[in-house]
Amino acid sequence: MTRVLELDGITKRFGAVTANEDVSLHLDRGEIVALLGENGAGKTTLMSILFGHYTADEGTVKVEGAELPPGKSRAAIKAGVGMVHQHFALAPNLTVLDNVMTGTESLWKLRSDRRAGRKRLVELSERFGLKVDPDARVSDLSVGECQRVEILKALYNDARILILDEPTAVLTAQEAEGLFATLKDMAAKGLSLIFISHKLGEVMSASDRVVVLRRGKVVAERRTAETSKEELAELMVGRAVKRPERPPATPGAVLLEAVDLSLGGRGGASLKSVNFRLHANETLGVIGVSGNGQTTLAGVVSGLHAPDAGALLVEGQEVTRFDVPHAIASGIGRIPEDRNAEGSIGDMATWENAVLERIWSPEFSKGGVVKRGAARAETQAIIDTYDVRGASIDGRIRLLSGGNMQKLILGRVLNAGPKILVAAQPSRGLDEGAIAGVHERLLEARGRGAGVLLISEDLDEVMALSDRICAIVNGRLSPAIPAEKANSQLLGLMMAGDWSAAEKIEGDNAL
Amino acid sequence: MSTLLDILSSIGMWEAVLRIATPLIFGTLGVLLCERVGVLNLGIEGIMTFGAMVGWLTVYSGGDLWTGMLAAAAAGALFGLLHALMTVPLGLSQHVTGLGITLFASSLSYYIFRLAVPTASSPPTVEPFRPIEIPGLSDIPFVGQVLFSQTPPTYLALALVVLLAWGLYRTPLGLALRMTGENPHAADAQGIDPILLRIGAIMGGSALMAMGGAFLTLAAFNSFFPTMVQGRGWICVALVVFASWKPARALLGALLFAFFDAFQLRLQTVVDGVPYQLFLMLPYLLSILALILMARRARVPQALMQPYRRGER
Numbered sequence: 001m002t003r004v005l006e007l008d009g010i011t012k013r014f015g016a017v018t019a020n021e022d023v024s025l026h027l028d029r030g031e032i033v034a035l036l037g038e039n040g041a042g043k044t045t046l047m048s049i050l051f052g053h054y055t056a057d058e059g060t061v062k063v064e065g066a067e068l069p070p071g072k073s074r075a076a077i078k079a080g081v082g083m084v085h086q087h088f089a090l091a092p093n094l095t096v097l098d099n100v101m102t103g104t105e106s107l108w109k110l111r112s113d114r115r116a117g118r119k120r121l122v123e124l125s126e127r128f129g130l131k132v133d134p135d136a137r138v139s140d141l142s143v144g145e146c147q148r149v150e151i152l153k154a155l156y157n158d159a160r161i162l163i164l165d166e167p168t169a170v171l172t173a174q175e176a177e178g179l180f181a182t183l184k185d186m187a188a189k190g191l192s193l194i195f196i197s198h199k200l201g202e203v204m205s206a207s208d209r210v211v212v213l214r215r216g217k218v219v220a221e222r223r224t225a226e227t228s229k230e231e232l233a234e235l236m237v238g239r240a241v242k243r244p245e246r247p248p249a250t251p252g253a254v255l256l257e258a259v260d261l262s263l264g265g266r267g268g269a270s271l272k273s274v275n276f277r278l279h280a281n282e283t284l285g286v287i288g289v290s291g292n293g294q295t296t297l298a299g300v301v302s303g304l305h306a307p308d309a310g311a312l313l314v315e316g317q318e319v320t321r322f323d324v325p326h327a328i329a330s331g332i333g334r335i336p337e338d339r340n341a342e343g344s345i346g347d348m349a350t351w352e353n354a355v356l357e358r359i360w361s362p363e364f365s366k367g368g369v370v371k372r373g374a375a376r377a378e379t380q381a382i383i384d385t386y387d388v389r390g391a392s393i394d395g396r397i398r399l400l401s402g403g404n405m406q407k408l409i410l411g412r413v414l415n416a417g418p419k420i421l422v423a424a425q426p427s428r429g430l431d432e433g434a435i436a437g438v439h440e441r442l443l444e445a446r447g448r449g450a451g452v453l454l455i456s457e458d459l460d461e462v463m464a465l466s467d468r469i470c471a472i473v474n475g476r477l478s479p480a481i482p483a484e485k486a487n488s489q490l491l492g493l494m495m496a497g498d499w500s501a502a503e504k505i506e507g508d509n510a511l
Numbered sequence: 512m513s514t515l516l517d518i519l520s521s522i523g524m525w526e527a528v529l530r531i532a533t534p535l536i537f538g539t540l541g542v543l544l545c546e547r548v549g550v551l552n553l554g555i556e557g558i559m560t561f562g563a564m565v566g567w568l569t570v571y572s573g574g575d576l577w578t579g580m581l582a583a584a585a586a587g588a589l590f591g592l593l594h595a596l597m598t599v600p601l602g603l604s605q606h607v608t609g610l611g612i613t614l615f616a617s618s619l620s621y622y623i624f625r626l627a628v629p630t631a632s633s634p635p636t637v638e639p640f641r642p643i644e645i646p647g648l649s650d651i652p653f654v655g656q657v658l659f660s661q662t663p664p665t666y667l668a669l670a671l672v673v674l675l676a677w678g679l680y681r682t683p684l685g686l687a688l689r690m691t692g693e694n695p696h697a698a699d700a701q702g703i704d705p706i707l708l709r710i711g712a713i714m715g716g717s718a719l720m721a722m723g724g725a726f727l728t729l730a731a732f733n734s735f736f737p738t739m740v741q742g743r744g745w746i747c748v749a750l751v752v753f754a755s756w757k758p759a760r761a762l763l764g765a766l767l768f769a770f771f772d773a774f775q776l777r778l779q780t781v782v783d784g785v786p787y788q789l790f791l792m793l794p795y796l797l798s799i800l801a802l803i804l805m806a807r808r809a810r811v812p813q814a815l816m817q818p819y820r821r822g823e824r
Contacts, residue, residue: 053821074702089700091693093810102690103701105683112683153701 001028003065004192005050005081005161010059012045019045021216023059027161027194032187034203034224035196036236037213038431039401043196044086046213047163051083052076063161082154086165086196088146092139096132096149097121100156124155128189129182144175151182162186164195168202169429172290173457180206198236198431200229212236233432241432243464244440246483247447251467252280253315255451256301256420260310263300269293271300272475273310278420283442283452284480285466287459288495293475294455295337298424301453302334303327314420328357333418335409337425337455339402343409346398351379353397354412382411386441403434410441421445424455439465459488473497479506518777525657527776529665530731532762532769534559536668537723538747539754539761540675541587544716546751547679548709549692549814550598553609555720556744557616558590560737562721564620567728567735568627570637580664580725587721590616591714599709602818613744621737634734640664662730664722669762671719676758688712692812695819705819720744746798753802755809764801771797 005027012020019042027033037043048054050061055071062068063079076083090099101117121134130148138146147167154162164183168176183206187193197203203210204224212220212235220235234240256278264270271293278284288294299305300312306322313319314330327334336342344353355364355375364375379393386407391400400408406426413421423442427435442465446452456462462469463486470480471494478499481490485505494502518524538555545552552558562583569579590612597608628635640662649659679685688708690698695705723743728735746768754760771794779787 073700077702083700085700089694089697091690091697091813093693093813094689098686098690099697101683102686102698103683103703107684107687107703109683111681112686157701 001031003027004029004063005194006062007046007050008060008062010046010049010056010061012042012049012054012056019216020049020056023213023216023218025211025218025221027192029192030187030190031209032183032193032195032207034207034210035194035213036198036200036203036210036232037196038198038236038433039403041213041236042216043213044165045216047083047165047194047196050076051081051163077157077159080158080160082151082157082159082162084147084150084154084162084164084167086167086169088150090138090146090149093137095135095137096141096152097134099138099149100134100153104156121152121156124152128155128186143170144172144178147171147175147179160191162191162193164193166196166198166429168197168199174289176202200232200236200432203232204229214238236431237433241436243436244443246283246443246465246467249281249446249467251282252449254278254313255280255315256453257313257316258301258310259313261297261300261307261312262309263296263305263307269296270475271296271307274475274477276470276477276480278451278453280419280449280451281446282468283446283454283466285462285469285483286453286455286472286477287462287469287491288457288472290457292472294457294472295424296475297472297477298334298337298422298453298455301327301420301422302332302336325360328416331419333413333416333421333450335406335413335421335423335426337428339405339409344397344405347396349394350383350391350397350400350408351376351393354379354382354408357412358416378415382408382415385415386411387437403430403437406430406434406438410438414441414445418445419450421450421452422455423452425457426454427456427458427461435461459491463488463491471495471499471502479503481505514781518774518781522653522656524773524777525653526660527773528766528769529657529661530769531772532765533662533665533668533730534723534726534743535747535750535765535768536672536762537719537726538744539750539765540668540671540758541716541719541723542747542751543754543756543758543761544675544688544719545591545713546815547692547756547812548688548705548712549695549812549817549819550595550709550713551605551609551748551816552591552594552713552716552720553606553748554590554594554612554616554717555609555747556740556742557613557620558587558717558720559724559727559740559744560620561590561616562587562724563728563739564624564724564735565721566725567637568623570729571627571635576638576640576729579729580722583721583725584718587724588714588718590721591717592710594717595710595713598818599706599713602820605816617737620735624735624737634736636734637729639733640730664726664730667722668726672758672762679758689812692814695814695817699819699821709819720747723747749798749802752809753798753805755805756812767801768794768798 003026007023007025010020010023023046035043049056052071052073052075060067063081068079069075097118100121105112118134125132130152132145132148167179171179183193207224210222210224210232211218214236254277258274258276261274262271269291286294300307303322303324303326311318355378359365364371376393383391388404388407390404391408397405427438442452454465463483466483468480468482469486471478478494479502481502490501538559542552542555565586566579566583569582570576594608594612597603598605642660642662645659649655679689687698687703691705691708698705724740727739732739750761750764753764775790775793779790
């Protein structure tokens with residue numbers, strides 16, 4: 001085993017905050033190491049130091065025995081370290097080849113050798129199975145393809161050590177699987193990899209060794225083969241975390257009913273003749289691979305799009321006006337899929353974000369004037385009740401971590417006491433502790449009599465929270481099966497479009 | 512109708528188009544270079560005025576014409592540096608800084624002009640660039656007569672279009688510049704210093720703007736007066752949008768505007784009974800129309816007007 005990378009005694013402080021404290025870690029050739037930790041544990045800071053984005057206060061980084069000068073990403077690139085950022089560092093208006101070639105030639109050359117660049121890119125993409133069109137504009141690529149471009153960028157720079165910062169945060173479950181297959185293949189071909197993650201499942205399945213980081217310190221190191229999800233979860237959070245159990249509940253009256261709901265084109269994927277019923281005191285889980293129409297479904301129910309055909313009935317009343325204010329007024333609460341783009345306005349204050357959805361209700365405004373006192377009181381109540389850490393009433397919401405922003409959004413929705421709750425990918429990108437919190441709140445809403453429409457691509461989540469589960473495939477909704485009859489194999493079949501078993505089960509359990 | 516055809520088929524008209532377009536080409540390329548790295552430079556109107564003044568003053572005090580152009584470029588680059596320092600490392604508002612520079616540079620031009628010639632009532636003139644006929648080529652009927660009997664700065668402007676297009680699209684430096692304007696974080700991650708590139712490009716762009724100004728005094732009007740730029744700078748800012756940030760289309764835009772301008776000048780003399788101000792409006796109106804038609808498909812540099820700070824998203 002050759003040691004290719006060694007971090008020794010790294011300490012980094014930002015003012016009074018210590019992001020990394022005496023962190024040491026190493027990487028051998030051909031090895032995949034997972035750097036596991038909750039959001040804010042200091043994983044990204046550590047990797048930014050390694051890559052020369054930050055300068056460490058103490059400690060050294062050695063690549064293949066040679067010490068890297070601090071604070072120089074150029075030096076890190078030259079030494080063979082490649083970084084795949086969580087937020088892609090790509091220019092959408094430029095082509096794949098442009099993005100890959102930037103900065104790889106001497107800037108003073110009078111002519112860029114694009115032919116050689118293209119050849120090299122194609123070779124690399126074939127060798128590592130990272131298929132992508134060199135001349136495609138990056139804005140036309142899917143998220144998964146963008147990530148391939150990021151990896152290719154690193155490989156093009158002769159990276160022998162690859163660092164991936166939360167590589168699956170923006171990927172669909174399928175894309176993530178494909179990615180890890182690629183990573184394993186790369187390790188087999190002699191590359192060495194570190195990936196940052198807070199997802200136990202992928203750490204267990206894809207890594208050789210796990211380094212657990214908590215509050216900036218290395219708390220444990222395990223060979224993956226010799227540990228378990230449970231142990232890692234406890235090491236990561238510092239205490240045993242348990243996702244809440246779903247108590248049995250008796251469904252009440254039908255709150256929401258879709259009858260042959262169809263919508264083509266708009267809002268992403270289309271919907272084709274979708275039927276479902278959501279009862280009071282019930283969670284209906286909709287599982288599916290991203291891009292199969294679940295975003296559109298959530299959009300229709302929450303008033304963003306009007307269907308082309310079919311009807312949506314809220315408590316037996318047909319919805320005639322599809323807009324957000326009407327949806328909210330009829331008791332529908334929403335947890336949007338993308339909390340940064342749709343769930344919040346980053347540069348506005350926490351209190352503004354907390355009440356904007358209901359700003360016209362007499363509770364928060366009168367005669368066109370905002371009742372700031374009431375709005376701020378409500379915000380403080382949400383922050384206290386839902387334990388939104390790091391939030392101040394007047395602070396910009398952008399500064400909150402994903403988990404805390406989600407808590408605020410949950411609080412905002414649940415405080416309005418919705419009868420129907422649309423929760424789209426509610427725990428995407430959150431760490432273990434935060435997920436448990438979100439699940440608890442969703443179960444609480446159901447316990448209080450709300451109907452919860454849970455849209456998710458996480459099998460564990462859907463099985464843990466739902467009373468009935470259906471799959472969405474290509475805009476069509478499968479029959480719903482009771483959660484007791486669900487297992488990952490059956491749900492997998494349903495997600496793949498094979499509904500024969502599900503139809504039989506639904507027939508036996510008609511509601 | 513026949514007068515229209517007479518205008519359109521006269522060599523003088525088309526010569527004028529190129530002449531009128533020249534300062535616009537310089538200015539548009541200048542704005543384009545700045546915006547391609549992500550920085551709006553509204554200092555252009557003032558920088559052009561200052562370039563006009565410096566060019567004129569250099570020649571007036573005994574320098575030769577090319578020294579005048581060069582001095583103007585250097586002065587423009589200095590104002591570019593000022594704009595760059597405020598907008599790039601300090602990340603101040605690009606609008607406010609640019610307008611401030613326009614006000615500052617315009618006033619300073621007049622001040623220096625008045626120091627140089629305190630008393631003269633009519634602005635003193637200099638011996639300007641003369642048209643140079645390129646042997647052989649200028650004898651080609653019509654096209655040759657129009658294209659190849661211009662002043663040297665016009666040839667330079669046309670050459671710069673090719674040079675900038677090549678530079679931006681065919682060289683590694685050009686790719687790095689474009690990347691800086693699209694996503695400075697990505698540039699930084701590839702080991703390119705976006706701050707340095709931005710400062711350099713703004714200085715270069717501002718030098719071009721000042722040369723456009725110097726063309727006015729050294730090849731068009733032969734003397735300096737403070738209001739001579741007359742909104743050409745603003746037109747350049749609009750032309751860059753019209754051009755979708757592409758040098759070849761910038762040339763096209765400048766020519767189009769110059770065509771309308773030359774055309775309306777000649778219309779004024781042949782059409783009676785219409786206030787001449789209406790004709791003056793023509794190029795601006797048509798430019799707005801063209802802008803509306805073209806700009807909808809434009810690909811704006813994604814990081815335009817976004818200051819870059821390391822480690823911040």
